[in-house]
Amino acid sequence: MFPVLRIGPLALQTAGLVILLGFWLALELASRQGARQGLQKETVHNAGFYGAIVGIIGARLGYAIVHWPIYRHDLLGLIALNPQTLHPLAGLITGAIVAFLYLRKRGASLKSVVDAAAPGLAVVMGFQALADFVSGQGLGATAAVPWGISVWGEVRHPVQLYELGLWVLGALLIWRAGRAIPAPGTLFMLFLATYGVALLLVEPFRAQSTLILGGIRAEQLAGLLALLAALWLMRAWWVRSAGSTSQGRDGAA
Amino acid sequence: VTIWQRLLANRTAWTALMVAVLVLGGAWTWIGRVAPGADPGGPRAIAPRPGFLAPGFALETLQGSSLSLADLQGKAVVLNFWATWCLPCRVEMPALEHTWLDWQDEGLIIVAVNLQESRGHVADYAGELGLTFPVLLDQDGSVFQQYQVQLYPTTFFIGRDGVIHDVVFGGPMAETLIASKAAELLGE
Numbered sequence: 001m002f003p004v005l006r007i008g009p010l011a012l013q014t015a016g017l018v019i020l021l022g023f024w025l026a027l028e029l030a031s032r033q034g035a036r037q038g039l040q041k042e043t044v045h046n047a048g049f050y051g052a053i054v055g056i057i058g059a060r061l062g063y064a065i066v067h068w069p070i071y072r073h074d075l076l077g078l079i080a081l082n083p084q085t086l087h088p089l090a091g092l093i094t095g096a097i098v099a100f101l102y103l104r105k106r107g108a109s110l111k112s113v114v115d116a117a118a119p120g121l122a123v124v125m126g127f128q129a130l131a132d133f134v135s136g137q138g139l140g141a142t143a144a145v146p147w148g149i150s151v152w153g154e155v156r157h158p159v160q161l162y163e164l165g166l167w168v169l170g171a172l173l174i175w176r177a178g179r180a181i182p183a184p185g186t187l188f189m190l191f192l193a194t195y196g197v198a199l200l201l202v203e204p205f206r207a208q209s210t211l212i213l214g215g216i217r218a219e220q221l222a223g224l225l226a227l228l229a230a231l232w233l234m235r236a237w238w239v240r241s242a243g244s245t246s247q248g249r250d251g252a253a
Numbered sequence: 254v255t256i257w258q259r260l261l262a263n264r265t266a267w268t269a270l271m272v273a274v275l276v277l278g279g280a281w282t283w284i285g286r287v288a289p290g291a292d293p294g295g296p297r298a299i300a301p302r303p304g305f306l307a308p309g310f311a312l313e314t315l316q317g318s319s320l321s322l323a324d325l326q327g328k329a330v331v332l333n334f335w336a337t338w339c340l341p342c343r344v345e346m347p348a349l350e351h352t353w354l355d356w357q358d359e360g361l362i363i364v365a366v367n368l369q370e371s372r373g374h375v376a377d378y379a380g381e382l383g384l385t386f387p388v389l390l391d392q393d394g395s396v397f398q399q400y401q402v403q404l405y406p407t408t409f410f411i412g413r414d415g416v417i418h419d420v421v422f423g424g425p426m427a428e429t430l431i432a433s434k435a436a437e438l439l440g441e
Binding site for chain 1: 305
């Protein structure tokens with residue numbers, strides 16, 4: 001595990017570097033998928049850039065809101081150069097909203113935006129798993145399997161690599177499916193289904209889980225529900241899209 | 254027409270897929286459940302990383318008495334590794350002191366472990382800054398090695414249960430960072 005990468009006098013946090021690399025690759029994939037769907041590459045790049053800037057601000061504000069009793073006495077803490085005081089979910093939501101509004105203003109629909117983002121999101125998830133692996137976060141449970149990895153003297157499930165493998169497969173599948181999307185929104189549902197599969201399959205091998213309902217792992221249950229919801233919506237949107245297409249054809253005839 | 258489109262067009266096949274996911278996924282979730290009182294990851298090992306039990310140590314304080322991690326059992330511990338020659342370490346010391354003054358009554362303790370400097374030099378420095386939290390002297394660097402500190406400062410946030418919750422590599426840490434991590438430790 002290499003949480004810190006030392007290059008001469010410089011000490012860089014490996015996880016941050018890996019995630020930055022993942023974001024760059026994700027933006028490139030999103031612009032290419034957007035181009036397949038008729039969006040301009042430059043427009044998608046700009047949306048990603050503005051989303052990232054506002055996302056960082058949103059992440060800091062989100063963290064400050066969660067810890068408001070501390071920040072209200074020290075508002076200068078809002079501009080502190082500590083990446084540990086970011087709220088990832090708040091950043092993701094605010095960044096996504098800004099990127100969407102930017103694209104919406106240029107005529108893109110919500111479903112086409114999330115479809116364009118789907119391959120990139122899968123790549124980001126894969127890089128997040130890789131970042132966890134190199135920095136030693138998100139430990140697996142102790143295991144007696146030949147492919148287990150030794151972490152501080154104990155053999156454990158390499159859960160980050162399980163996840164990485166699933167996301168590599170998921171990203172390839174989503175990228176291939178993106179060539180001919182059956183109905184708007186369905187490519188994003190394929191991403192959500194992959195997320196559900198990753199949670200459902202990998203969670204039992206983790207060292208830490210949130211337990212509910214007498215020992216059920218909450219993340220695993222959430223994964224199952226996400227997978228079912230994604231499958232249901234995929235079909236519902238396809239039926240609606242197929243219906244409107246045939247109605248259009250009937251009307252034209 | 255792709256396989257995906259063919260599947261979507263076939264209502265029976267899609268329903269069968271959803272039922273299979275529900276049954277197999279439900280069974281897998283049931284198999285993956287954790288027995289009451291058990292730790293999902295098995296017994297916790299000792300290592301200087303989040304999710305593990307913090308390695309034990311005993312060192313001398315500036316006053317000459319001994320302080321061990323075991324003495325702090327039941328308290329939330331902010332364990333800071335530093336040296337007086339390290340600029341970011343010096344910058345964050347007042348923030349550590351403020352946090353200590355604000356939260357010590359809640360069960361928080363801040364412990365700063367100094368790397369291989371003389372007692373007199375460290376005592377002068379601590380006096381200059383008015384540090385009141387315990388400062389320990391790691392004269393042979395063994396605790397730095399035990400915690401695999403590669404970067405100065407490095408700070409470990411240890412819960413009341415003795416488990417490391419977070420590690421911050423580098424600095425200086427803003428007071429909001431130290432206080433928010435401390436609040437998370439005390440809230441658990």
